[in-house]
Amino acid sequence: MVLEQLGDVLYLTTVLFALLTALFGLFMLNTLFGNKIKDLFSDKNFFIYFSLVVGYSLFAMGELTWYLIFKVFGKVDPASMPDVYWTLGSAVLVLSFFAFALTLHRTHRDLNKIMLMVVGGLVLLGGVIFYLSGINLADLAANRGHVFIGFFYPIADCFIIAFGSIIPIYYSKIEHFRSSLLLLFFASVGILIADLLYISSTVEGTGPAFLYNLAYSISYLLAAIGFLTMVVSARRKIKG
Numbered sequence: 001m002v003l004e005q006l007g008d009v010l011y012l013t014t015v016l017f018a019l020l021t022a023l024f025g026l027f028m029l030n031t032l033f034g035n036k037i038k039d040l041f042s043d044k045n046f047f048i049y050f051s052l053v054v055g056y057s058l059f060a061m062g063e064l065t066w067y068l069i070f071k072v073f074g075k076v077d078p079a080s081m082p083d084v085y086w087t088l089g090s091a092v093l094v095l096s097f098f099a100f101a102l103t104l105h106r107t108h109r110d111l112n113k114i115m116l117m118v119v120g121g122l123v124l125l126g127g128v129i130f131y132l133s134g135i136n137l138a139d140l141a142a143n144r145g146h147v148f149i150g151f152f153y154p155i156a157d158c159f160i161i162a163f164g165s166i167i168p169i170y171y172s173k174i175e176h177f178r179s180s181l182l183l184l185f186f187a188s189v190g191i192l193i194a195d196l197l198y199i200s201s202t203v204e205g206t207g208p209a210f211l212y213n214l215a216y217s218i219s220y221l222l223a224a225i226g227f228l229t230m231v232v233s234a235r236r237k238i239k240g
Contacts, residue, residue, distance in 0.1 A: 010213035017220035018063035024227035025057035031234045037148050045102060051096035053230075056184060058089030063220065083149055090156035093188070097163035098180035104170045109190070113169045121162025128154050128196070128197070135199065148198065164188055177233055183226035190219030 013138055032050055062085030105114050121152060164185045171178055194215035201209055 010210050010217050014213055014216045014220060015063060015067045017217055017224055018060040018067075020224035021060035021220050021227060022057055022064060024231060025053050025060065027231050028053050028227050028234070029057075031231055044099070048096055048100050048103065051099075052181075052184065053227070055089050055096055056187070056227070058085045058092065060220060060223070062086040062089060063216070086153065087149070089240035090153065090160065091094075094156060094159045094163065097160055097166070101163045101166040102119055104166055104173065108170065108173055110170075113166075117162065117165050120165055121158065124161060125155065125158040128158050128192075131196070132199075150207055154192060154195050154199070157188065157195055160188045161185075161192060173218050177230050178231040180226045180233065183222045183229070185227065187219045187222040190215055190222060194219060 018105065029050070032053065062082040065085060066082040101114075101117065102105065119221070132154060138172055167178070167181045167185045168197070171182065194212045197212035197215055
């Protein structure tokens with residue numbers, strides 16, 4: 001009973017932090033379109049930063065939509081509007097981090113660092129696929145589309161983390177918002193952990209709900225702080 005109540009509280013915390021992520025993301029998008037801040041980036045880099053903000057904001061919108069549908073209708077369909085936000089957010093982040101990694105590699109040409117990213121990503125992806133292949137996601141799903149989504153989210157998370165690992169790998173070489181980007185990277189790590197805990201709790205029944213709610217809460221908090229520090233840093237650059 002206590003764990004269930006804790007899970008409910010943490011879920012509301014997750015929704016609150018998701019709301020902050022969405023709001024700070026909107027503030028950052030507005031800041032990015034300022035004339036002075038746009039002058040700091042090439043067109044390609046501006047698009048990358050813009051896409052990263054959009055990707056994490058879509059994740060947050062998915063969480064908020066899930067909450068609204070749940071509160072209004074009392075249940076969530078196997079695949080609904082939140083899945084559209086989460087799927088689009090995943091795709092945008094994969095492409096954004098891939099473009100970011102490619103840009104940094106073309107600039108610095110450090111093969112060892114790229115190999116570290118690739119090998120680490122393959123190990124992570126292999127481990128997650130091995131785990132997913134050993135459980136029956138059909139127990140969670142009501143249709144084939146939901147089975148696909150159950151596999152898609154953790155695997156997409158792996159690609160986001162693999163390409164996003166370019167941030168800690170090239171941390172000292174990143175010119176703008178590097179501490180904020182590092183927070184966003186850790187938010188993605190947290191989302192993967194939360195997704196796996198959700199599957200473990202829901203499908204296998206091996207963990208309480210408060211664990212994945214805690215992981216989601218921490219992830220959205222990191223993303224919200226990442227966007228907030230981006231906004232603060234960007235406005236300092238504009239004033240400077």
